[in-house]
Amino acid sequence: xxxxxxxxxxxxxxxxxxxxxxxSIQRIKILQFISxxxxxxxxxxxxxxxxxEIPTLSKTTVYNTLALFVEKKIINSITIDNTxxxxxxxxxxxxxxxxxxCNNVIDIDLSSSLYGIKKIxxxxxxxxxxxxxxxxxxxxxxGSMK
Ligand SMILES: [Zn+2]
Ligand SMILES: [Zn+2]
Numbered sequence: 001x002x003x004x005x006x007x008x009x010x011x012x013x014x015x016x017x018x019x020x021x022x023x024s025i026q027r028i029k030i031l032q033f034i035s036x037x038x039x040x041x042x043x044x045x046x047x048x049x050x051x052x053e054i055p056t057l058s059k060t061t062v063y064n065t066l067a068l069f070v071e072k073k074i075i076n077s078i079t080i081d082n083t084x085x086x087x088x089x090x091x092x093x094x095x096x097x098x099x100x101x102c103n104n105v106i107d108i109d110l111s112s113s114l115y116g117i118k119k120i121x122x123x124x125x126x127x128x129x130x131x132x133x134x135x136x137x138x139x140x141x142x143g144s145m146k
Contacts, residue, residue, distance in 0.1 A: 007035040019072040029054060030065050031089075034075055040086040040096070040105040080105065080131050095130035101139040108132060 007015070012031050016023040029050055034041055041049075047062045066087050069075040078086050080098055086105060095108040108130075 007032060015074065019074050021068060021072055021074070026054060026057060026061060027065055027068075030062060031069065031074065034069075034087055035089050040078065040088050042084045042086055046087070078105075078129065095132055097132040097134065097136070099136035099139055100133055101135055104136055104138075106136060 009028055009032070012028050012035070013023045016027060016031065021027065030046060033039070033046055033050060043059065043062050043066065046066075047057065047059045050062075051057050066075065066077070070077050070087070073090055075087050076090050078088060078096060080086065080096060088107075091107075097106045097108045098104070099106070
């Protein structure tokens with residue numbers, strides 16, 4: 001899996017323009033936040049982390065911006081356990097591992113033949129969503145148990 005690094009403002013501006021989205025400062029900041037490697041962020045998390053930097057930011061703006069990015073296929077929305085919706089930058093299909101201790105969501109490359117599946121029993125597959133749960137390596141190192 002290619003490692004996604006935090007993108008520069010120039011890279012993000014280009015990406016937004018190519019997707020037909022006008023690159024406002026707020027949109028650039030939100031996409032830059034999501035572009036950090038393995039970051040799966042909720043609306044609340046994005047809002048809380050960015051509002052100190054952008055005092056004019058509202059939760060509605062974050063929500064609307066994310067909806068626009070999803071529509072333009074710049075980012076993906078994922079739901080784990082039907083609780084919170086998380087957002088991540090678009091990349092090839094992968095599984096999600098969620099830690100029972102710290103709740104972190106980590107991308108897992110399964111190198112699975114599922115990636116190539118376009119059809120199952122004549123149903124058209126548009127999205128592959130695999131969720132795994134357990135204790136992540138950081139929490140195991142810290143000796144945390146649930
Ligand atoms: Zn953990
Ligand atoms: Zn992911």
